[in-house]
Amino acid sequence: MFLIAATExxxxxxxxxxxxxxxxxLRQHGIYAVVLAAKELQPEPDDSAFTLxxxxxxxxxxxxxxxxxxEELAETKRLVFAAAxxxxxxxxxxRRVLVSCAQGLNRSGLVSALALVRLGLSPDEAIERVxxxxxxxxxxxxxxxxxxxxxx
Numbered sequence: 001m002f003l004i005a006a007t008e009x010x011x012x013x014x015x016x017x018x019x020x021x022x023x024x025x026l027r028q029h030g031i032y033a034v035v036l037a038a039k040e041l042q043p044e045p046d047d048s049a050f051t052l053x054x055x056x057x058x059x060x061x062x063x064x065x066x067x068x069x070x071e072e073l074a075e076t077k078r079l080v081f082a083a084a085x086x087x088x089x090x091x092x093x094x095r096r097v098l099v100s101c102a103q104g105l106n107r108s109g110l111v112s113a114l115a116l117v118r119l120g121l122s123p124d125e126a127i128e129r130v131x132x133x134x135x136x137x138x139x140x141x142x143x144x145x146x147x148x149x150x151x152x
Contacts, residue, residue, distance in 0.1 A: 001014040001015075001016045001020050001025070001029055001098060002014060002015050002016055002104070002133050002134045002135075003133055004099075004112050004116075004129060004130055004133035004134065005091075005112075005116060005119075005129060005133070007091050007092065007094070007119070009092070009093075009094040010094040011090065011091030011092065011093065011094045011095055011096070011097070012091075012096045012097070013087065013091060013097055013099065013112060013115065013116075014029065014031070014096070014097065014098045014099070015098070015099050015100070015104055015108045015109065015112050015130065015133065015134045015138070016098060016100055016104040016108070016134075017100065017101065017102055017103045017104030017105070017108075018038070018041055018100060018101070018102055018103075018104075019104075020098060020100060020104070021034070021041075021052060021100060023051070023052055023053035026052055026053060026054055026098065027053055029096065029098075030096045031054055031096050031097070031098045032054060032055050032056065032090065032095040032096050032097065033054055033055060033056035033057070033058060033086075033087075033090050033095060033096075033097045033098070034052055034054050034056075034057055034058070034097075034098045034099075034100060035058040035059075035060060035083050035086075035087060035097065035098070035099040035100065035108070035111055036057065036058070036059055036060065036061070036100060036101075037060045037061075037062060037080070037083065037099060037100065037101040037107040037108050037110070037111050038061070038062075038064075038100070038101040038102045038107055039061040039062055039063050040102065041100075041101070041102060042059055042061045043057075043059075056090070058083050058086050058087070060079040060080055060082070060083035060107075060111060061079065062076045062079055062080060062107055062110075063076075064101070064102075064106045064107050064141060065141075065143070066141055066142055066143050067143065068143070073143075073152065076147075077147060077152075080110055080111050080114055080147065081114065083099075083111045083114075083115075084111050084114030084115040084117075084118055085115075085118060087099065087111060087112070087115035087118075088115045088118035088119050091115065091119065092119075099111045099112045099115075104134060104138075105134065105135060105137055105138045105139070105140070106138070106139060106140065106141040106144055107144075108134075109127075109130045109131075109134065109138040109139035109144070110139065110141070110144040110147060110148065112126075112130050112134075113126040113127050113129075113130050113139060113148045114126070114147070114148055116129055116130070117148065123148045123149040123150065124149075126148060127139055127145060127148055
């Protein structure tokens with residue numbers, strides 16, 4: 001798991017791909033909540049076998065795409081803004097949160113960066129923090145960068 005940010009009150013933001021979605025690993029890192037930002041990694045509503053052993057699961061099923069029809073873009077923004085709001089709220093409460101997608105780069109980077117903006121960073125600072133913490137290849141989707149910057 002890659003550390004993206006820590007708050008003064010003990011909140012910690014991690015970002016990683018689906019390989020981090022192991023209950024023992026989540027427990028080891030004291031993860032309170034997990035955000036699933038990959039459309040293809042969402043549990044079925046009646047999937048009682050899907051458990052990560054965390055207190056909260058935030059679902060933000062989006063595609064990693066550089067272009068979207070207007071309706072999909074609007075839904076994507078609604079989902080990621082809601083997820084980012086919840087992540088920021090949890091971090092303010094001192095919780096440890098993992099934001100995940102398939103590779104842990106673009107979709108999770110989008111939610112992480114938006115949460116950091118909610119916590120007071122500028123969009124450029126938030127994108128830089130995600131890249132420094134996760135990978136220089138994180139959040140390279142131009143559409144997602146424009147969402148973080150408020151240009152879309």
